Amino acid sequence: MIWIMLIISTLSAQAAQPIHWGYLIELSHQHEFYKINEPILKPKESWQNLFTFSYLDRDLKQLKDCVFYKVPGEGLGTLKIKTIYAFDKCDDYVLRAGDKEWPDIKSLQFNIHENIVTFDISFKNYRSEKWLAKFQKAFTKPSPAMNLSSAEFKSPKTLLLAPHSSVIVASKAGLLKADFQCHQISEYCEEVKPSVCDQCPEGWYEIPNGCLQGPKFCGHHSCGSKGKPACRRGMVWQRRDSKFDCRIDSSFAYCQKGLSVQCEGQKAFCR
């Protein structure tokens, strides 16, 4: 029975969309104007970036498919897919040739369901196709709790990858360098930029500054020793409200026995 199903399905396979659309990771961009279940009609003859889908190839390279559509006008429409490195911009590839193109499109519309984007495509010869882009179950970061592992806290337990490797070479440098500031916090405890410290290859260190989150840097250091940043001690153990300003109350940090916490700006160091 299975074999019959397989033979029939192989003979009439219509899956023109890329194989890796079976396990995408993220819908990282969606055109802001087009609505679901409505044919895309304007602006005529223009290239539009309908969607960007992220996925991992079998070498765990993070890639994205830019899905471009040339809206039909005088001529017919064209769908094109360009696969690029995840940190490059689709906009830079709008007018370049796609890795694969499907011309002669009379009309195209899409729909979005939970974890699935569908495309209904009608071609010149009245042939129609339905394409499916399926996402792996979205990862929701769990609240940390007893018995939770760091791996489960950061990522799904399994990640499905594309069956093929990609020849795309990353246009940006690999991992973050040592001492790169991966989490920027102002002296007023405001987050200037969200943390990217999970991208530091060898971990990160923090210079405590009396804020709930202090500035962080890629790499490692021995906190608490002479001339080094102080170590973080926390702002709850005091069991009192305090202004944890380096000059007023530096109990949020500590140094090894014999040294004292001193401040450079709001940052705590050991002298």
Added chain:
Amino acid sequence: MRPRPLAPVRVKHIDPPEKLFTQVIEASQKKILKLWEEGDRYFPKEGTRCEEEIQHDNTVGRSYYQCNPHFWQCYWQGGVKEGPALEVELSGQTFHVVAKAAFAPIPAFSQNPRYYDLFKRSELGLHLNYGYMVELIVKEIPGLSQPMLLADTCRDTYLPERIYGYGKVKDEKDEGFIWDNFGRNLFIDKFYVTNRQVNEWRILNGEPSKIEINRGQWPKPALLSLKDQIKYCHFYGKRLLEAKLFDAASMSPADLKDPKPSRVLRPETPWQRDHSRSFLGMARINPDYQLAPLDCQLAQVQGCHERYFSTDSATWMGLHYSLGFYPESLRNFIEPSKNLKMSSRFFLPASEWHELGVLSNWNGVQEKKLPVAFRCYEEVAP
């Protein structure tokens, strides 16, 4: 008569094999994870038949086989049972999902192609720093395969947010050094880093000649110099365990529901606040104290049989081996010279070392008479 308009031709849609394949793989994920995370449940009573991967003896507890790539390799090469396959029922049909030996042999282990590959992140993007690559096929759907990354979910465990104490205090009124980890995501290795794990580090680091080849040693604690212990932890984005974290993970809080207690107690053992009421305390009073099997499961001291990956020594948050077993290397930024948990299987049960908060000094060099184990912890950035 007007000509009848042409109706659009919709090709009769029959699911391609890719779609069925994806459905089978999705449906098999629970079973795949169970095999990976709970290898101990699949470990046969009569032992395994894969000498190049596993040389089991009774000194090793079954929890060693959780998230263990050698067990994964052994299972799929037929060392656990003949014709291994995970059965998946889908729409009334039974499919057989199996791992594929898709990866190059690791000559240091064996000449067999591997059913997994070690992964260490080398590009931006992924949140996981390391893991294990595997590839699955469905016997009934030839020509397709599914690469997959398995995370190591068995290694470490979360240290809850609360106020903690470090070291011993002179008397009950003395609060000593206290601190808190509110706003920090700390995860501590449950067991010592093993030779198996250090072998993986050596391979990923391009140093296969340095691996431990004696398979019987793989579950045992890796004995690296302090410098290499730190290097090892950093390689995986982790840090060598700190003394104050070790104390936090070992000293049971008086009230788990109150993360901001007005007094932070310093229990002397992980199981009993008062050392004198534990078997270690009794051994101090009674020189003829006879060790019971349960004593050795709690803290492996001199006189106990050697055993690894026993789970009875777990503390309140899931850390193992906080007293006894091996001397353990700890970083200490409060009192840097106190960097060694001395309590271990090399000291009699009556020894003064067998008490939480009691630390010694280590010069960072391994010696035969005092081997020093280690473990890492990870602070996950917000």
